[in-house]
Amino acid sequence: MLATYRYPEFPYVPSPEQRDGVVLRHPVVVIGAGPIGLTAALDCAARGIPVVVLDDNNTVSIGSRAVCHAKRPLEIWDRLGVGEAFVEQGVNWQVGRVFFKDHRVYTFDLLPEAGHKMPAMINLQQYHLEERLVAACDASPKVDLRWKHRLLSLQQADDHALLTVETPDGVFRMEAQWVIACDGANSETRRMVGAEFTGRFFQDRFLIADVVMAAGFPSERWFWFDPPFHRGQSVLLHKQCDNVWRIDFQLGWDADPDEEKKPEKVVPRIQAMLGKDVKFELEWVSVYQFACRRIDRFRHGRVLFAGDAAHQVSPFGARGANTGVQDIDNLAWKLQMVLLGEAPVSLLDSYDEERAFAADDNLAHSTRSTDFITPKSRTSRMLRDAVLELAETEAFARRLVNSGRLSTPTPYVHSSLNTPDVEAFDSPMKPGTPCADARVRIDTGSSWWLNQLDGFVLLAFGPTPQRSVRVGGVTAHVLSVGRDLVDETGDLTQRYDGRPGTVYLIRPDQHVAARWRQFDAHAIEAALMRCLGKNGSL
């Protein structure tokens, strides 16, 4: 029981299909109503796909798990209509301080560039986030969220998967054209399809304590290497909303998890850190160890894996939920195109191609952070300490300090869906890159660039000979700067190097697919075909 939060209990509702004993075939079934599964449901719904979500429980995530939510996932949630509420409720922060022993080594500022709707980072407990996602799913006529539905087994057929599901009313069967497995690091679905999940385990343990305290620290990320109050280990402090603070103590491999969870062990640790006079209340305590692993393939026949079910990272850098949300961003529009018959099934292999690439990038970052925080040998520790001591005065050494590289999106630079540049651009918005936001003016007033995007879009700087380009039933509509929107600040033009005539083809997940210096309908059609996986590029 938490002092600041009461877990909602969602009702089990018997489904007509179970009651009537009719086997229905659904376009998409999502397994797991965590942050990724719920986001998957909202994104499918946003793309017009009716979606069923099965969850074996009937509440939100217990304890506090994901905390930091980065800009790109916030932009995705904003596309789905929940981002603004998260930002309003969450703690906005941008300053991080790093300490070594008893002194401050350096301070970093995420220094978010002005002219973006979403902040660099917010902290919000996972249960708050999930509760809002559930409310959004409940409000959507396309989402059928079913609590107390446990997947017992899954059999693959050519054009669907057969799911055996258990509820309080017994066992029934349902079919899904596509399954999105978002059932976490211990995914049962992954086991059912026989997928490999391999990587590195780290021989270390961490104590998570969420404490409630009114006073104290600013809204900053504080990280200690080898502090006087916790010798030889690291400590992390983060503010969450409702005056809840996350404290993360590295314990080492020899620590006894059951012993360390006891309040008589935890309270003195926190007192040593905060000072004897600081009043606090323990909200949640757990001990964890972690691994950096990923699934062999993100697609197994009719089952697509996302979030922790597909990749597990260390918590340093907040790369878990943040990457999972981006998996969904990548997947939902592809499923839509395949379900509409506008793209071949092989388009879904580009989900594996692009998100496995991102997962590997995340795993590398996460592993490097872990190796810095937990040196594996005496010499590694000596080098680490040398970096930290140098960092006090030397700017070059600060770049080497790694207390977790905070999650940023991985551009799909090598994706087979990209049409490579043939002309020169002075802008990092290369094919495969998520679009940068900018303030723009539209008919109804001031707005944001990313909020204008819907489906495939052609961003054109200046007039265009036609208003759209079509491939089959897929239309990319032109948004022309100067006609459909005004770039008052100049940010959009600067960020996209928008010299007159420049055209960008933007995917439904707000990633650049191609760009040119002039509007050429044939080139655009070819790029759109390629982006739909239609010209043998996959």
Next chain:
Amino acid sequence: MKLIRTPNIADPDAFYDSLLAAQRDLPDDQAERVLAKLVLILANHVGDRAVLAEALELARSNTVRRQPPAPA
């Protein structure tokens, strides 16, 4: 650029003396940390990742090949 492997330090004896002097009076753990910092400072000065990779490989292979074979 390639790693310079020909003699490149003026007055090498004096340099070596200064290398010893930088940590001679220190306890072992501090002396080692001085060397670790020297590596980091010089690595940043060099900057070029290809040169650094070559230097790392040279340092490692020059050490590892000297190891006596493990007892059977």
